[in-house]
Amino acid sequence: MPHDLIKTSRDGVIATVLIDRAAKRNCLDLPMWIGLGEALAALSADESLRAVIIRGAGEEAFSAGADIAAFAAERGTPEREAVYSHELHGAFHAIRTCLHPTIAACSGWTMGGGCGIATMCDFRIGSSATRMGIPARNLGIFYAYEEIDPILQICGYATTAEILIEGRILTGEEAYQKGLLSRLVADGTVHAEADALAARIAQGSPLSARFHKQAMQKLRGALPINAADREREGSFAYTEDFRNAAQAFLEKRKPVFEGR
Numbered sequence: 466m467p468h469d470l471i472k473t474s475r476d477g478v479i480a481t482v483l484i485d486r487a488a489k490r491n492c493l494d495l496p497m498w499i500g501l502g503e504a505l506a507a508l509s510a511d512e513s514l515r516a517v518i519i520r521g522a523g524e525e526a527f528s529a530g531a532d533i534a535a536f537a538a539e540r541g542t543p544e545r546e547a548v549y550s551h552e553l554h555g556a557f558h559a560i561r562t563c564l565h566p567t568i569a570a571c572s573g574w575t576m577g578g579g580c581g582i583a584t585m586c587d588f589r590i591g592s593s594a595t596r597m598g599i600p601a602r603n604l605g606i607f608y609a610y611e612e613i614d615p616i617l618q619i620c621g622y623a624t625t626a627e628i629l630i631e632g633r634i635l636t637g638e639e640a641y642q643k644g645l646l647s648r649l650v651a652d653g654t655v656h657a658e659a660d661a662l663a664a665r666i667a668q669g670s671p672l673s674a675r676f677h678k679q680a681m682q683k684l685r686g687a688l689p690i691n692a693a694d695r696e697r698e699g700s701f702a703y704t705e706d707f708r709n710a711a712q713a714f715l716e717k718r719k720p721v722f723e724g725r
Contacts, residue, residue: 468500473508478515478671479663480508480565483522490529490574491521495539495549497532501582502556509563515671516663517563519586520570520656521579524594527570530577533604550609553578557612560585561682566666566674570659571595571646576634581608584615584645587678590659591646595637602632618685620644670720 472483482504484491493501508517521527531553540549560567560582569575569583571591580597583589591597599616601608608629617625624643627633641649650658666674 468497468503470497471500471504473504475514478513478667479518479660480511480514480516481518481520482508483520484528485522487521487523487525489532490526491523491579492529492532493578494532494535495552498556498578499552502552502559505556505559505563509559509565512564512671514565515667515674516566516568518568518570518659518663519560519582520659521572524572524653524655526574526579527572527595528576528579528582529574530579530581530599554609554611557581557585561615564675565671566663566678568659568662570656571597572655576600580628581612584619588648588659588662589646590648590650590655590662591637591640592650592652592655593637594652595640595646595655596634597637597640597645598632598634599628600632600634601629616645 470485472485474481474483482501484493484497484501486492486497505517508514540546566588567586568588568590569586571583571589573594573596575583575591575595575597577599580599583597599608613625613629616628620628620643624645628635628645635643635645637646637649640646648658648662
């Protein structure tokens with residue numbers, strides 16, 4: 466069931482997932498991780514959508530990550546750790562494999578698991594007020610392979626080592642220079658730019674966006690490329706979106722994509 470601190474809203478073909486715990490910098494306990502994964506899985510199954518934004522409540526934090534105060538009750542034994550790891554990985558996997566393009570509105574603190582959420586997204590918007598890092602070394606915990614992979618793919622070995630081994634906290638400018646942020650905007654405009662980006666994505670063909678998202682993940686090794694994928698490369702010619710767009714080009718007007 467949806468968690469009351471993980472809220473999903475919709476504006477036309479764009480969905481927003483809100484981590485609504487501003488008093489604790491939007492950190493997540495185990496039920497919230499479960500709720501986040503369920504929310505993304507439900508949105509991924511809705512083919513009428515074209516983009517998903519993930520944001521935190523307020524301007525101070527996107528998310529400070531896992532709720533350390535809840536660790537004593539949620540972790541600490543092999544049985545509890547197995548459950549926690551399963552649900553955490555499930556939430557990250559649901560974000561990374563979401564059918565639709567995903568945007569992280571990284572306003573303020575984007576730390577630990579919050580940074581992990583952001584790196585699972587296709588786009589990360591931040592400002593000079595953004596702070597990004599993963600202080601796993603300070604807790605003696607390990608980041609899983611599947612959670613390290615997108616950081617390594619985005620930033621490369623040297624920056625990933627700075628984040629995970631040195632424990633550096635990057636400013637917004639540093640995060641943008643190192644590729645951890647895909648876009649740097651003025652302070653106070655992160656959420657507005659995330660909305661604007663989602664609107665621009667929604668204007669294009671959802672079939673094209675979905676194919677290219679999956680193709681990029683497969684080409685960088687996160688997912689295998691199979692024969693069915695090769696067949697899909699040329700299948701755009703059979704879609705209504707392609708035929709309508711080609712006709713619109715000839716008629717010198719903007720195409721209207723319906724995702725068919």
